[in-house]
Amino acid sequence: MKHKGLCFLLILWLFSCASAQAPRQENPPFPQTDRLSSEELSMANELLTFGLEHEAVYTLLGDLKPMSSLGYYLSYPIAKKVSMADGDKHVVQVAVDSVSQALDELSQWHNIVNKLSNEQLEFVLIPYKHTWKEKRNLQILVCNRARFSQALEENESFFGQWGFTANSGPTVVLTTIEFESRNDRYRAYGYLFGYPEHAVDFFVEASIAEEETGEFVKRDFFQIPVSASETGHFTYAIPKGYIPTKIDSSVYREANAIQKSYQNLKKQYLLPNGNLNAIGLLSDYLRQTKAHQ
Template sequence: MVVGLAVASCQVSRPFTTLQNSDRALADSMLAYALDHEAVYTLLDTIKPVSSVKFLRFPVAKTSFMKDGDHQVTPGDSLPALALQYARICAELSKGDHQFVMMPFAQKEGHMRNIEIYVVRKSRFSSLIAQHAAFFGQWGFTPESDPATVLPVIEYESRHDRNRGYGLLFGYPLYAVDFFVTANQTVEKDTTIKLVPRDFFAIPVYAGNKGHFTYAMPKGHQPSEIDSMIYRRAVHTLDRYKAQRPKYFTSGGLKAIALWRNWNKKP
């Protein structure tokens, strides 16, 4: 059942050697993509408290012919073994300051359910909850709250609380989160406005300089010191990753687990 995927995470430290060979190959592939995109700033840094790692899509959602409360929703084979494998990998990779959470989206498309794997930097996540206690406290969340509980609550909340929650958790500066929420509220109130004018601030990742770790800002807004600080720190981490990456690249692809594991080890 998809419900079980919402908490497919574990905070117990485990050695990476417990990964089965087939799981290790898939985990390497998953982390390689994550490191080449914005999750590098969660896996190798603390810039982003939470980052997306893997997008999945399975035919498990209710159809239009099913009623609220129906018990027989998904056939036994509708959730493929791949989903169980990713759930197992999330548990095995959740180690130290990192936690992997496999979470179904609230919105469905026909009988398809989208599921996202997130990686959480737990220390940064906790400090963020404390910093924005006035917002996250409405659900009783504290710095000790489990990310596997917090993330689904935010996902299934009303539109504007969902946007604010995700904006903060994904590491965007407060002014950008405020602008995004207010802009959506404005469009909601005034149907003659399709989109509040905006500019974008893009932080580069290995996969490209734009369209990944990017956030909206008011039209004409000049980047502030907080934007510059995030940018400089990100580029420093990215440059270091670019220098390390070739050392872990083989004919079979990037050995991402080894790179991640050795990141903070002294030469």
């Protein structure tokens, strides 16, 4: 009996050692997506698919762009009517079917961006400052956290005027910037959308000149292809007749490398119905990226 007791204790000790040495299961990149409803999960996958097919691929699968629009411009009949005064208490008539439906859908989108946000990426839903025909327009953006912080730090002489530093959160920065004056807004978005310094300067200076003279400043555009189109998406304005430099070529080459990587990955995550398992693709990419850091 004594030997059996010692043997049992030895086995128990060995088991505890093995358990202690066993690698822990790493948290998945999107740990909260299992808390989305089936409808919200489908909406999230469509959102990410659209982003990957457009310019958000340069934020999702790389750090070329500190942030990108995910292409979903939402519009709802919830804006204040012209007849209403500043400070009115009852603005949104919740009992109206169209308004109630709008708020329900927005609740889903807020839940989706919150559940998709993780260590590497932050998804935000930001209302535009200006309304249109009593409709409030909103945009969904994705931020590469590390690259976003870097952009704030690189341009601290500009962003510092609001007290923003590399540790400032994207949601605070973006809600502030959207409601700022025109040209500060343009410059901030230029830096955060990842446009080269010369392109940001030109766009802001052209805007100032237009305000002063009333004349539109003619321009050309530097086009960077995305999966959905060769032109019209990741695009920035340049002076008329401008000849691209090494800086522009560098941006183009980096974008091309990310695009090739996406096209290779895309083949592995296409579902039988032709849809893309975008959440699965991004999960595996982020997991591998973290493993190599």
